[in-house]
Amino acid sequence: MSLTADDVNKIAHLARLGIDSQDIKSYAKDLSGMLDLMTQMSELNTDNVEPMAHPMDQAQRLRTDVVTEQNNREKFQAIAPQVDTGLYLVPKVIE
Amino acid sequence: MEWETVIGLEVHAQLATKSKIFSGASTAYGAEPNTQACAVDLGLPGVLPVLNKEAVRMAVIFGMAIEAHIAPYSVFARKNYFYPDLPKGYQISQMDLPIVGIGHLDIEIEGVNKRIGVTRAHLEEDAGKSLHESFHGLTGIDLNRAGTPLLEIVSEPDIRSAKEAVAYMRKLHELVRYLGICDGNMQEGSFRCDANVSVRPKGQEAFGTRAEIKNINSFKFVEKAINHEVERQIELLENGGKVVQETRLYDSVKDETRSMRSKEEANDYRYFPDPDLLPVIIDEAFKAEIKAALPELPQAKKDRFKNAYGLDEENATILTSSRQLADYFEATLKASGSEAKLCANWITGDLSAALNKANLEITHSPVSYERLAGLLTRITDDTISGKIAKQVFEALWHSTASADEVIAEKGLKQITDTGAIEAIIDRIIADNTDQVEQYRSGKDKVFAFFVGQVMKEMQGKANPAEVNKMLKTKLQG
Amino acid sequence: MHTKTLKELAQCLRSGEFSSLELTQAFLNRIKKHQDLNAYITVTEELALQNAKAADARIASGNATVLTGIPIAQKDIFCTLDVKTTCGSKMLDNFTAPYNATVVEKLNQAGAVMLGKLNMDEFAMGSSNETSFYGVVKNPWNINTVPGGSSGGSAAAVAARLTVCATGTDTGGSIRQPAALCGITGLKPTYGRISRYGMIAYASSLDQGGPMTRNAEDAAILLQTMAGFDEKDSTSVDQPVPDYSAGLNAPLKGLKIGLPKEFFGSGLNSDMAATLEIAINEYKKLGAEIKEISMPNLKLAIPAYYVIAPAECSANLSRFDGVRYGYRCDNPSDLADLYTRSRGEAFGKEVKRRILMGTYALSAGYYDAYYIKAQKIRRLISDDFKNALADVDVIMGPVTPTTAFGIGEKMDDPIEMYLSDIYTIAINLAGLPAMSIPAGFIDGMPVGLQIIGNYFAEDRLLNLAHQFQQVTNWHQHSPKGFE
Incomplete structure (x- = not known):
């Protein structure tokens, strides 16, 4: 299976990942190589196999509903690129 | 051509937990921006979600209330998309295995019952808020709301008109508040709705292409937004156009829906099980624990009010419209020892009118159930008449005194002392010889004149039955 | 001082042979001297000296733990309060975490003295430490070769005695592979044994932190503090932590070792096969039985x-x-x-x-x-292990197909690079614990032996590793120039 430059552009857009146009081809080649590796999987019949999402065969633990966190905005926003009056700022969002 | 409207609603109810669904930050509304967004809510590197038990309990309660299948095994998944109010770049939600499966909700439309199917209800985290005003062309992000637990309740496409949609939404609103799992505050966004709307030629089985109208936050707007969207689609189709599957935003100011292109772009959500969370297992013991604490549901309560208390449909409906009102009624009834009908009439009549006028909920009634019960007790034991009772109620509303205190203070106690009544009757008969003559010559109507005179003299405090009886005897001579 | 093991250093600090301050200073000096290895991204000199003083006071006051005053370095994937955490990426070059990872918190509480943050492949993605924004780490055994990855800085720092112990993380072999290539002892515990809170996630269902040390005895000591339930991590296991040092000397007589034929087939180069055979023979001498097993889905x-x-x-x-x-x-x-x-x-x-x-x-x-x-394949692989471990106590095999490869050698061929994790990856898919221990040399470069155990059998793995290290001295060799 091989991916085209166009495929890579589409995936990169979904992932919001900027890729230099001169690198697209090399990514297409690398990803195609990975997909080739994965075709091995299709050789094995897995019809009645239950997918395994997680190595732990355990139930989710549930937390008691209590407020444990205090306001820590100053500390959190000290590492933010752009804030104003407690808000994180981003370029204008158009809905 | 005749068109049929097909509607499915997705209602997002914020669950009334104290802390967030995956973190220990507060969910209280109205705090300063980002002061209730902790490391987990902000999606800082390395932090992990831990599920709030109360959110799970509330989802299960809801499932039980709509007689739905409660999944013994449900899974959280990541819904991937980029948006600045979504800190992790994915929303933790449920996809393939939601916690609540197929259930139903019955609505009433013009006196006819209709059952609306509920496809599923699943738990997820809310996003933050984008604020577009006054940041020099920038958008400000407040993540206080991020991580607030939501129950997304998805209906089957069983709804056929905007009116039905509103009835369904109201019923759901009433239910979640009844269950105590959502405060239902629509202005604060605690209860919001997306509507999937399509039209098809009447008689056609296949659904038309649907548009999704986002974030409708009032009953009024649901109706208007759907009606508007239906009109738009019909007009489009009748002019040879096609409905495009898209997300539209309802603008309540212009009363129109418009396309939201920004949401369209990222529609490949790449759901997959969240590896930071394990499957949620609801065992029989947990279900039994929840079931035991399940409040009586609106319909069951209404039936019981009719059967056990002999209330009519109207009173039973009003009194069970909220759990608080129903509780108030039952508390008053018990404390007063009066008849259920009297009690119901007072609550749905004078009390409700006063509350409405003052724009107050029953929970904030200036007249507590104990004080109303005190009033009803005195009506029942004939201490005061129904007419005087209205006067007492007025006083109760404006003070903190008990009914007995008001009655004593204002001397409103009904006079049953026959000697006192007799003296007045004798005097009135003596003063009005003409009228006595008329009565005795057969003019029965004059009797009312005497009753009026006696009551006036006694400032309404005489027991009317006693007055009638004595007057009759005396007038006959 | 730097030649001693963690256990020896703890005894020296206790007996007053030298202070934590002296010890810490000695390691800081070595870090400076060997900074061309590029093992550290951040050295926290001032903080370390301050904490060393505090540790000395704690030792004097008599309420020290075995780790009090012991120098340690953290893989730069663990968030450290007020100290830069980069995860080897330009993305976090300016990032200082407002909290400690649970592992860091536990080690700090125990009084360990952090020397700094260790270099790693960017976001732990890599097998050679060459993807780091901060440049490749050099293998102290041959500075033209890679130290392995992603915990390359951790392995190189321990091997070069730039710290006595380090933390690492392992998603597909990132503790074991660099441990093998640098000739140190590395343990990837059972998934869920160590909290992932504050450990920047690469692949959440595979990531697991673990100790990287000179020998098994030290690994047991470090794991003792790192392991345990954490209510902040839904995937951490609420199970008591056994005393890992207590069982180190248990005899191995009757132990059943499984050797998967898929690990020792034609794909394994002959030098590697020969070296491992000698190592496994040591276990035979210690009383173990060897059994060939098959895991077809590996x-x-x-x-x-x-x-x-x-x-x-x-x-x-x-x-x-x-x-x-x-x-x-x-x-x-x-x-x-x-x-x-x-x-x-x-x-x-x-x-x-x-x-x-x-x-x-x-x-x-x-x-x-x-x-x-x-x-689905993950399930089949996990079942292969389950079946095998129903038959044998542990599974042994290679850690890497070859010894450390040259810097730049595989960078142009990502697939080739991925294949270097062929012996370690399956263990993460199953969530099992596994160790890499020094098992010999090929042309002067270290070789690791991998020991894979059942869920939560870390104590058994440490016991096996320790017994091996009682009869061999591979783990005591040190690279030339770093003695």
Whole structure:
């Protein structure tokens, strides 16, 4: 299976990942190589196999509903690129 | 051509937990921006979600209330998309295995019952808020709301008109508040709705292409937004156009829906099980624990009010419209020892009118159930008449005194002392010889004149039955 | 001082032979002297000296733990309060965490003295430490070769005696492979044994932290503090932590060792096979029985891993968007530009490759063919291990196909690089514990032996490793120039 430059552009857009146009081809080649590796999987019949999402065969633990966190905005926003009056700022969002 | 409207609603109810669904930050509304967004809510590197038990309990309660299948095994998944109010770049939600499966909700439309199917209800985290005003062309992000637990309740496409949609939404609103799992505050966004709307030629089985109208936050707007969207689609189709599957935003100011292109772009959500969370297992013991604490549901309560208390449909409906009102009624009834009908009439009549006028909920009634019960007790034991009772109620509303205190203070106690009544009757008969003559010559109507005179003299405090009886005897001579 | 093991240093601090301050200073000096190895991203000299003084006071007051005053270095994937945490990426070059990872918190509480933060492959994606934004780490056994990855800085620092112990993380072999290539002891515990809170996620269902030390005895001591339930991590296990040092000397008589024929087949080079055979023979001498076993699905571990890990990483790394912390591009023209350029400029090539791969595997139309298929294969591999471990006590095999390869050798061929994890990856898919211990040399370069145990059998693995280290001295060799 091989991916085209166009495929890579589409995936990169979904992932919001900027890729230099001169690198697209090399990514297409690398990803195609990975997909080739994965075709091995299709050789094995897995019809009645239950997918395994997680190595732990355990139930989710549930937390008691209590407020444990205090306001820590100053500390959190000290590492933010752009804030104003407690808000994180981003370029204008158009809905 | 005749068109049929097909509607499915997705209602997002914020669950009334104290802390967030995956973190220990507060969910209280109205705090300063980002002061209730902790490391987990902000999606800082390395932090992990831990599920709030109360959110799970509330989802299960809801499932039980709509007689739905409660999944013994449900899974959280990541819904991937980029948006600045979504800190992790994915929303933790449920996809393939939601916690609540197929259930139903019955609505009433013009006196006819209709059952609306509920496809599923699943738990997820809310996003933050984008604020577009006054940041020099920038958008400000407040993540206080991020991580607030939501129950997304998805209906089957069983709804056929905007009116039905509103009835369904109201019923759901009433239910979640009844269950105590959502405060239902629509202005604060605690209860919001997306509507999937399509039209098809009447008689056609296949659904038309649907548009999704986002974030409708009032009953009024649901109706208007759907009606508007239906009109738009019909007009489009009748002019040879096609409905495009898209997300539209309802603008309540212009009363129109418009396309939201920004949401369209990222529609490949790449759901997959969240590896930071394990499957949620609801065992029989947990279900039994929840079931035991399940409040009586609106319909069951209404039936019981009719059967056990002999209330009519109207009173039973009003009194069970909220759990608080129903509780108030039952508390008053018990404390007063009066008849259920009297009690119901007072609550749905004078009390409700006063509350409405003052724009107050029953929970904030200036007249507590104990004080109303005190009033009803005195009506029942004939201490005061129904007419005087209205006067007492007025006083109760404006003070903190008990009914007995008001009655004593204002001397409103009904006079049953026959000697006192007799003296007045004798005097009135003596003063009005003409009228006595008329009565005795057969003019029965004059009797009312005497009753009026006696009551006036006694400032309404005489027991009317006693007055009638004595007057009759005396007038006959 | 630097030649001593953790256990020996703890005894010296206790007996007053030298102070933690002296010890810490000695290691700081060595770090400076050997900074061309590039093992550290950040050295926290001032903080270390301050903490060493505090440790000395604590030792004097009599309420010290075995780790009090012991120098340690943290892989730069663990968040450290008020100390830069980069995860080897330009994305976090300006990032200081407002909290400690649970592992860091526990080690701090015990009084361990952090020397600094260790170099690593960017976001733990890599097998050679060459994907780090901060440059490759050099293998102290031959500075023209890689130390392995992703915990390359950790392995090199322990091997070169730039710390006595370090933390690492292992998603597909990232503790064991560099431990093998640098001739040290590395343990990847059972998934869930050590909290992942504050450990920057690569692939959440595979990631697990662990100790990297000179020998098994030290690994037991470090694991003792690192392990344990954490209510902040839903995937951490609420199970008591056994005394890992208590069972180190248990006899191995009657122990059943399984050797998967898939590990020792034609793919393994003959020098490696011969070296491992000698090592396994030592176990025979200690009374173990050897049994050949078969795990037919192991060969599919690499393709399954390179679907699952990238899929999880593609979502885990979405939070790095230039909004709340980390790198933000200059003058973004709009929101899309902010995302695309911040991420495009700050992530390296390997990270991008895996994000793209994972995004693709999860996207509409490919989910079943790739993601679900990989999960099914994960189940089959896990079952292979379950079946094998019902028959034998432990499984042994190689850690790596070859000894350390040359810097730059595999950078142009990502697939070739992925294949270097062929013996370690399956263990993460199953979530089992495994160790790498020094087992000999080929042409002067260290070779590791891998020991894989059943869930929560860390004590058994440490026992086996310790017994081996009682009859061999591979773990005591040190690279030339770093004695």
